[in-house]
Amino acid sequence: MSFLDRIKKCNNVDDLSKFIPFVxxxxxxxxxxxxxxxxxxxxDHIFEFFEKxxxxxxxxxTYQERTMAIDRxxxxLAEEGWIAQRSDELYPVSTGYYATPFFEMDRSAISRFGxxxxGIHINGFVSLRNEIFMWIGRRADDKSTYPGQLDNMVAGGQPVGLSLLDNILKECAEEAAIPPDLxxxxxxxGSITYQYEENNCLKPxxxxxxxLELPSDFNPINTDGEVAEFKLLPVSEVMSITANTTAFKFNCAAVNIDFFIRHGLLLPENQDYIEIQRGLHK
Known part of the structure; x- marks a missing residue:
């Protein structure tokens, strides 16, 4: 196993022709x-079907008409088992983050429609004795997605109606009891982009x-039940876990690798360095 294997996992789409554009x-x-x-x-009163x-x-x-129709x-789909139960967290549907959305859709269906x-991912770290330590979360065993896997300290999707800063404050409070000032x-x-396919669903x-550099005496505490525990690990150990196991949720491993590069821990001497960099920005 290697860092490059983790990046390839994020970008596992081998044939986009299996999918048809949703327009x-x-x-x-x-x-x-x-x-x-x-x-x-x-x-067929909501969708029109063409060959391609x-x-x-x-x-x-209107935005409201589309949202209501898609909600039906x-x-x-939830009742028939095609998607997980509704999350009641709504995501915008558009051509890109900065584009005006056409409507909104429950998070549970987003990947089914590709x-x-x-989302936001926050690396929480501490500098101790000239070494970096990272706060790593373990996802709750009863989470509907990727239960029990390791995660970045704070992470969450970007819903309708919140700025990035507002979402940072919300997720920090819920997942790690980090006060607003901190x-x-x-x-x-930066940002990381990827294309991941799972169960005939696409996540582009x-x-x-x-x-977020944290004081040495700060200890994150989960408040929403989504994190089973936090551990403060030497960055060398996080690097080993990331490279040699699949313990981290697939996209969180990519966030780790980006951190290692930016902090001068994963260097160009690694023969996969260029391919890793490309894979972080598919």
Whole structure:
């Protein structure tokens, strides 16, 4: 195993032709697997079906009309087991983070429609005795996605109606009991993009990455039940776990690798260095 293996895991889409474009007002907003298309034909008043694309009906003219129509589809998909139960966390559906959204969709259905999701990932670290230590979370065993896997200190999707800063403050409070004054010190250090396929669902996602250096006497405490425990580990140990195991959630491993590069711990002498860098920005 290697760091490059972790990056390849994030970008495991080998054949995009298995998916058909999902189009709204002439713009592609997602990708739908061919084997899932027949499920949507029940809703021929909401979707239009063509040989090479599926379009949202042009009869749905407004943001609210589209959102309500898609919500009916999402309820059906949850009832029939095509997606997880609704999360009641709504994501914008658009051509990109800075574009005006066409409508919003429950988070549980986003990857089924191959819509690009965005999120924040915060590396919490401490400098002790000239060495970096990282706060690592372990996801709760009852989480619906990737239970028990290791995670970045704070991470969460970017829902409708919140700025990145507002989301940082919310997620820091919920996941690690980080007070606002401290959470505001999180530094934006870049973004990571990837294309991940799982169970005929596509995640062409973007993570906004932040570093937060914490006082040595601070201990994160989970408040929303989504994290089983936190551990403060030497960065050398985090590097070993990331490279040699699959203990980290797939995209959190990529956030770790980005941290190692930026902090001069993973160097160009590594023969995979250039390919790793490319893989962080698919």
């Amino acid at each position: 709204v007002e002439g713009a592609r907003v997602g990708w739908i697997h061919h084997e899932f298309c027949h499920v949507l034909k029940k809703f 694309k599926i379009c949202l009906s042009p009869q749905l003219l 589809v999402v309820k059906f 819509v690009s999701a965005h 959470a505001r010190k999180a530094k934006a250090v 996602d973007t993570m906004f990455v932040f570093d």
